[in-house]
Amino acid sequence: MPTRRILVVGPSWVGDMVMAQSLFMTLQAEGPCAIDVLAPGWSLPILERMPEVRHGIAMPLGHGQFGFGMRWRLGRELAPARYDQAIVLPGSLKSALVPFFAGIPRRTAFRGEMRYGLINDMRALDKTALPMTVQRFVALGLQPRAALPRPLPRPRLVADAANQARLRAAHGLAAERPAISFMPGAEYGPAKQWPLPHFAALARALVARGQQVWVLGSTKDAPAGDEIVAAAGDGVVNLCGRTQLADAVDLLAMSEAAISNDSGLMHVAAALDRPLVAVYGSSTPDHTPPLADRVVVRYLRLECSPCFARVCPLGHTRCLTEVTPESVLNALDSLALGTPLRFAGSAGTT
Structure with missing residues (x-):
């Protein structure tokens, strides 16, 4: 089976980044894949402690900065990696720009801030069915309406x-x-x-x-x-x-x-x-x-x-x-x- 190349646009909080490891584990369980994570620079040391992640890619913009031109340039820099899929965890419009500019063919996320066109694998979020943040992250690694794995994979960081x-x-x-x-x-x-x-x-x-x-x-x-x-x-x-x-x-x-x-x-x-x-x-x-x-x-x-x-x-x-x-x-x-x-x-x- 060919290795899928996946870019995950990660969250902006430490706890959410840790919980995102459950998504990375789910993706690996679904079949061979190389997972890169676009995330704030502070989070790279956490990503280095996750065996499922191939590369952490530092987002050069701070939390809340739009930086349209910077996002366009970063997307074009990532285009040669030829990712098969992007999974966008934040709900903002700006978080969906880099995968779009990188030309990634499948861009998966929950419906968020006016992202139609930027996201082409749009999921509706049922907050009652998925009350926990970790459940929402894992669900984006599965096919639409697929059942969550039971039990959910739990984050496991590696110490040095x-x-x-x-x-x-x-x-x-x-x-x-x-x-x-x-x-x-x-x-x-x-x-x-x-x-x-x-x-x-x-x-x-x-x-x-x-x-x-x-x-x-x-x-x-x-x-x-x-x-x-x-x-x-x-x-x-x-x-x-x-x-x-x-x-x-x-x-x-x-x-x-x-x-x-x-x-x-x-x-x-x-x-x-x-x-x-x-x-x-x-x-x-x-x-x-x-x-x-x-x-x-x-x-x-x-x-x-x-x-x-x-x-x-x-x-x-x-x-x-x-x-x-x-x-x-x-x-x-x-x-x-x-x-x-x-x-x-x-x-x-x-």
Whole structure:
């Protein structure tokens, strides 16, 4: 069977890019194919950890930039690759331009932003039948109306042992104490961020029982990491802004477990099969759950949830503040980590 050449136009968020690996796995299961992914430059280190991807191609435009001329030039540069099919995951008009300019004969996507002609294998999205983002990605790799594979293939990123050794040495990370990684950031906004005093209270409990805590995230998350360290003390290392995305993959792979908001790094932890406690606030695990078995989701399903707002419209963020540090510690223990410990919370927690 000849190898199909497929160009995937990837999403713009870390978590979505991780979930897209389920599509790549589905394509490979359908028959031999060479998969290249056109994606933001930041995502290339993630794509390098996916065995199904042949090449990651950096999109030279930032998120939200139209850049018609740049997209035309990139499309013409890709034309000699003679792709058989393009699969466009974003719903925007601009995301469909490069495959069109590249002359790719079959251009598959869900109906989106006035893309008639640009997309010639147009699918209608039934959000009831496909409530989860990963289901929608996988469906685009199948023939129209084909049944989804059961179970869905789950993302599985590959760690780099040499880089793990380098990271331990560079940051003085103790190998003899099990590490729990915290991911306190959420790019979307504060309505998805578990309170930092809760993270700090949980860190104190973990350090007291002989574990260490690594706080992971981008430079924007560094102040949050500093606040957790200041409140929790020794045994907590703030690595936010001190590592690259590929490093975060390798640090999570070395972690005993992870605690995360609904964020891109939550999906990375799940794709590394790390025991994970995922805290949801304004969003819902019904749409973007971590795709792994060893997961406990803390989601209160309040009457105002999910609102999908960046900032709590009611001003109280109860969906997050009422997820107590004790409940998250108990969730960790339910994943068979460490010795259950009676929790000593800070003043004001319940």
